[in-house]
Amino acid sequence: MEEIRRVVIKPEWCMTCHTCEVACVTEHSKSRDPVKAYKKEGLSKTSRTKVYKNGALSFSLMCRQCEFPWCAFSCLSGALTVEGGKVAYNEDRCIGCFTCVAVCPFGGAKPAMNGKRKVIRCDLCGGNPACVRACPNRALLVE
Amino acid sequence: MKTKYAIIGLGPAALSAIEAIRKFDDGKMVCISYDDFPYSKAMLTDILKGAEPTQLASKDSRWVEKVGVEVLKGRAEDIDLERKRINVKVDRGVEELTFEKMLLATGGVAINPIKDKKTGLFTFTEMSDAKALRSYPFDSTVVVGAGFIGVELASTLRKIGKNVTVVELLERVLPIALDPEGSKIVEKMMRDTGIEIFLKDTVEEIKGDKVEAVKLRSGREIECQAVIVAIGVTPNVSLAKGIFKGRGIRPTEKMMVKSENGKEINYVFSAGDCNEVLDITDGKFKPIALWPSASEQGFVAGTNMAGGEAIYKGGFPVSSLKAFDVPVVSAGLSTGKKGRRLYVNEGEFLRSIYIEGGRLIGFVSIGAIQNIGLLTDAIRLGVNVSGVEEELLKPEINPARLPWFKERLKVTSYPWLGE
Numbered sequence: 372m373e374e375i376r377r378v379v380i381k382p383e384w385c386m387t388c389h390t391c392e393v394a395c396v397t398e399h400s401k402s403r404d405p406v407k408a409y410k411k412e413g414l415s416k417t418s419r420t421k422v423y424k425n426g427a428l429s430f431s432l433m434c435r436q437c438e439f440p441w442c443a444f445s446c447l448s449g450a451l452t453v454e455g456g457k458v459a460y461n462e463d464r465c466i467g468c469f470t471c472v473a474v475c476p477f478g479g480a481k482p483a484m485n486g487k488r489k490v491i492r493c494d495l496c497g498g499n500p501a502c503v504r505a506c507p508n509r510a511l512l513v514e
Numbered sequence: 515m516k517t518k519y520a521i522i523g524l525g526p527a528a529l530s531a532i533e534a535i536r537k538f539d540d541g542k543m544v545c546i547s548y549d550d551f552p553y554s555k556a557m558l559t560d561i562l563k564g565a566e567p568t569q570l571a572s573k574d575s576r577w578v579e580k581v582g583v584e585v586l587k588g589r590a591e592d593i594d595l596e597r598k599r600i601n602v603k604v605d606r607g608v609e610e611l612t613f614e615k616m617l618l619a620t621g622g623v624a625i626n627p628i629k630d631k632k633t634g635l636f637t638f639t640e641m642s643d644a645k646a647l648r649s650y651p652f653d654s655t656v657v658v659g660a661g662f663i664g665v666e667l668a669s670t671l672r673k674i675g676k677n678v679t680v681v682e683l684l685e686r687v688l689p690i691a692l693d694p695e696g697s698k699i700v701e702k703m704m705r706d707t708g709i710e711i712f713l714k715d716t717v718e719e720i721k722g723d724k725v726e727a728v729k730l731r732s733g734r735e736i737e738c739q740a741v742i743v744a745i746g747v748t749p750n751v752s753l754a755k756g757i758f759k760g761r762g763i764r765p766t767e768k769m770m771v772k773s774e775n776g777k778e779i780n781y782v783f784s785a786g787d788c789n790e791v792l793d794i795t796d797g798k799f800k801p802i803a804l805w806p807s808a809s810e811q812g813f814v815a816g817t818n819m820a821g822g823e824a825i826y827k828g829g830f831p832v833s834s835l836k837a838f839d840v841p842v843v844s845a846g847l848s849t850g851k852k853g854r855r856l857y858v859n860e861g862e863f864l865r866s867i868y869i870e871g872g873r874l875i876g877f878v879s880i881g882a883i884q885n886i887g888l889l890t891d892a893i894r895l896g897v898n899v900s901g902v903e904e905e906l907l908k909p910e911i912n913p914a915r916l917p918w919f920k921e922r923l924k925v926t927s928y929p930w931l932g933e
Contacts, residue, residue, distance in 0.1 A: 380923060425914035430923070432913060438927035441887075444530060444813065445806035445832075447556040449572045453533075466557060468836040472883055473843045474806055476891035476922065478913065482841060482883055 375498050375513040376457070377436035378420075384510035385422070385429040392418040392431070394505030398496055417483070419493040420502050420511075431502065431511055434458065434479030434493035442471035442480050442492075450490075457495075465489050516612050517544040519819065520600055521583070522590045522753065523619030524552045526805050527786025527812035529573065531617050534816030534824075536581050543583045544611060546590050546602050551575070553641060556805060559670035561644035570641075586611065590620075593753055595782065615781045615819045618754055618763065618771070619812060622747030622787035622803050628658075628717070634725030636742045638667055652739035653677060656728050658717055660687035662833060664744035665700065669837035672707050679710040679736050681717055681728075688842075691833050693850035693866050695859055696842070696878040703838045717741065749788045749801050757782070762790035762801050767825045769815035783819055785811035792828030795846040795875045795893060802831050810931075817932045824932035830876075832890055834883075841883045846876030846893045858907045865907050872898045874906070882909035888916065895922070 393405050395418045400408035408414045420433035440458045443451040450464035451471060467488025471480040481491045493500075503511045519535060521528050524547035532543065553570040560570060568575075578585055588604035593616070600611045624637035636647050653676060657668045660682035672678045682689070686697035687704065704711060712730060719729040720741055727737045749762030757771055758764065763784045765771050771782040786808035790799040807829045817824035835842035846868070847853060853868030853875045863881040867874060867889070874892045888911050892899060897918045899906060905915045913919045 377926075382920065382923070423912050423914040425912060428914050428920065430914065432923075435923075435926045439813075439931045441806065444809035447554045447572070447805050449554070449574070466560075466836065468556065469834045469841050469843065469883060470806065470832070472841075473832050473834045473845065473887055474890055475887035476894075478885035478887060478911075480887070484839065484841070488836070488839070488841075 375495060375500075377514060378433060378493070378495070378500050378503055379512040379514050380430050380432065381510045381512065382428060382430040384508045385431060386508055386510070387422050387424045387429045388507065389422050390505045390507060391420050391502035391511060392422060394501040395419050395433075395493075398501035413485075417491055419481070419491060421478070431506075432477060432479075433502070434475075435477050436495075437476075441474040441476065445470045445474045460490075460492055460494060462489065515544065515586075515609060517542045517584075518614045519543040520611055520613035520616045521545040521619060522600070522617065523547060523621055523786070523788075524549050524585070525555070525619060525621050525786060525808060526572070527621075527808040527815070528552075528617065528619040530809040530812035531619060531783075531785055531816030531819070532581055532583055534813045534822070535820040538817070538820035538822050540582060544586050544613075545583050546586050546588060546600070546611070548587065548589050549641060550587070552577070554805075555639060558638065558641065558644040559666050561641070562648055562670050562674060567641060567645075590753055595757065595779065598781065613781075616783070617812075617815055617819060618782070618784040618788055619786045619808075619815075620750040620753060620788045621808075622801065623750045624743065625745045625748050626743045627745070628720065628741075628743060630720065632720055632723060632725055632741075634740045635720065636740060638663060638742055638744050639747055647740070647742065650740060654736075654738040655679070655740040655742060656681060656717065656736055656738045658741065658743045659683075659745040660711070660713075661690060661744065661746055662688065662835065663746070665704065665835065666837045667742060667744055668704065668709050669707065672709050677738075678708075679712065679738065680704070681712045681715050681730060683714070683716045685714050687711065687713075688835075690849060691831070691844045692842075692878050693848060693855070695857070695864055696844065696848075696866065696880055699840075699864055699880050700835070700838075700842060703840060747787060747801075747803050749790065751788055754784070754788070760790060760799075763788055764790050764799055765815075767827065768818040769811055769826055770818065783815040785815040791826065793830050794828040794896070795830045796852065802829050804831055804833055806832055814931065822932045825930040827930060830893060840881055842878075842880045843883050843886050844876070844878045845890045846874070848876035848878045852876075856903050856907060863909055865909070867903065867906050869899060869903065872900045874899050877906075884910045885913065886911075888913055888919075891922070892916075892918075
C-alpha cells in the first residue's frame with residue numbers, strides 16, 4: 372500500500388455530517404458493519420476521529436502525526452514509537468497511563484476506560500484511511 | 515576504548531538523545547549503564563505484581579542493535595573533561611573510555627533522609643529496589659511520601675493484598691501535583707481501597723534492626739515489616755562535580771554544560787532528571803523529573819551533539835496518575851498557590867485551571883481527560899485564554915471554540931526543535 376504521511380484536514384469543506392466517525396468505527400469493528408458496530412459491538416465511542424463545530428467552523432480531528440510527536444516522546448511503556456518518521460502504536464504495550472493524552476496538542480490520543488485503561492488513536496488504516504474514503508466533500512485528504 | 519559519542523545513562527533522556535544523534539550521524543556510540551536494558555521506571559510497580567523485568571522494557575529487544583549503540587555495562591566513576599576520558603567500573607575491573615562528545619543523562623537518585631541501615635527499609639526508584647521489595651516477606655508496610663511514586667506504590671501494594679499506611683509530611687496527598695480539592699479526591703480513592711493515610715506526620719523512629727514497627731512524630735505507632743521511602747528524587751550529579759553549581763546541572767538552551775566560570779563546554783551535554791531546567795510557568799529553574807521532559811531534553815541534546823540545531827525553551831511538569839480507574843492529570847503550576855483559579859467540581863469530575871496575566875499556567879483534571887492535552891498545549895504556547903475560560907472547564911473541550919486552534923491545526927512541527 373502507498374505510504375501516506377498523515378490525514379489532511381480541510382475545515383472549509385467540512386459539513387459536520389459525521390460520516391468520517393461512522394467510517395472509522397466501522398473500519399475498526401469486528402463485523403465491519405456500521406449497525407452492528409454501533410449497536411452490538413458497543414463501539415459508538417471509539418472513533419479515532421471526532422467532528423467539532425463552532426458556528427461556521429468545523430472539522431474532523433484525529434492524530435496529526437506530528438514531526439515532533441509529544442505522545443511518542445512521553446510514552447512510558449514503549450507502546451508509542453516513531454517508525455520511519457511516523458508514530459506507530461502497539462496497543463498490547465499500552466499500560467493506560469494516559470501520559471500521551473496529557474501531552475497531545477490535538478486530542479489525538481483518546482482515553483478509553485471501558486474496563487481497562489487503554490489509549491485509542493488513529494492508525495491511518497494502514498495507509499488507506501476509511502475517514503478519507505468516506506468523506507463526501509473531500510474535507511479529509513491524505514498527504 | 516574509543517568512541518565518538520559517550521552516553522552516560524539509559525533512561526528516557528539517553529534514549530531520545532541516541533535516536534536524535536542517529537538522524538545525523540552513524541559514528542560510534544557507547545552507552546554506559548548498570549541496567550541490562552532500557553526500562554520504564556514508571557512501571558516498576560508492575561514488578562511487585564509479578565511482571566518479569568523484560569516486560570518493563572521501554573524499547574524492543576532489537577533496539578540496541580538497530581540504532582547501533584554499544585552498551586557498556588558498568589558505572590561511570592570519574593570523568594576527566596580535559597582528556598575526554600571516563601573511567602567505567604565494569605565487572606572485570608576498570609575500563610577507560612575516551613570520547614569526542616559526551617552526554618550526562620544520569621537521572622535522579624532517591625531522596626532518603628533515614629540514615630540507619632535496616633532490614634526492611636527500602637527506596638523505590640531502581641529495578642534492584644523493586645526486585646528486593648518483591649522478594650522481601652511482609653504483610654504490612656509504611657510508605658513514606660504521598661507523591662506520585664508513593665501513591666502508585668501504595669495502590670499497587672494494596673492491590674496485592676498488603677496492609678498499607680501512607681505517611682505524608684505535608685497536609686495532603688500529591689501536594690506538588692494537585693490542588694487541595696484534587697488531593698481530597700485522590701485521598702478518598704486511596705482510603706476507599708483500604709489504604710491508611712496520616713498527613714502532616716512523618717516517621718520519627720523505626721523499631722528493630724529488622725523493621726518491626728515505626729513511630730510517627732505524632733506519637734502513633736504502626737506495626738509493619740517494611741518501610742518504603744518514596745519522598746522523591748533529586749538530580750544525580752555525583753559525576754558532574756566541578757562543572758556545575760547548585761542542586762542540578764543547568765545546561766544552556768542547547769543542553770550544553772557550562773563550567774563553573776560560566777564557559778560553555780561544547781562537547782559535554784546533559785539531559786533529563788540530572789538537570790535543573792527552566793519552568794516556563796514561573797521562570798524558575800528546577801528539576802522536572804518526568805518522562806516527557808527527559809525525552810524532550812534528550813532530543814535537543816542529541817540533535818546538537820550530532821551537528822543539528824535544536825533549542826530547549828524550557829518546560830513544565832505534566833503528570834498522569836495510573837493508580838486508579840479514574841484518570842488524574844495535572845500540569846504546570848497546579849497546587850493552587852499561584853494564579854487565578856477557575857474550577858468545576860461535580861464530584862465525579864474536577865477541573866481546575868490557573869490563569870495569570872491572561873495565560874494558562876496550570877490545571878488539574880480528574881474524571882474527564884479527553885482533549886486535556888489542549889490545555890497542556892495552551893500552557894506551552896502561552897496563548898491568551900481570556901474569553902474562553904468556560905470552554906476550558908468543559909469535560910471535553912471543543913477545540914473549534916478555541917480562537918487559536920484553527921491556526922494551531924496547521925502546525926505539527928516546531929522549528930526550534932530542529933524539525
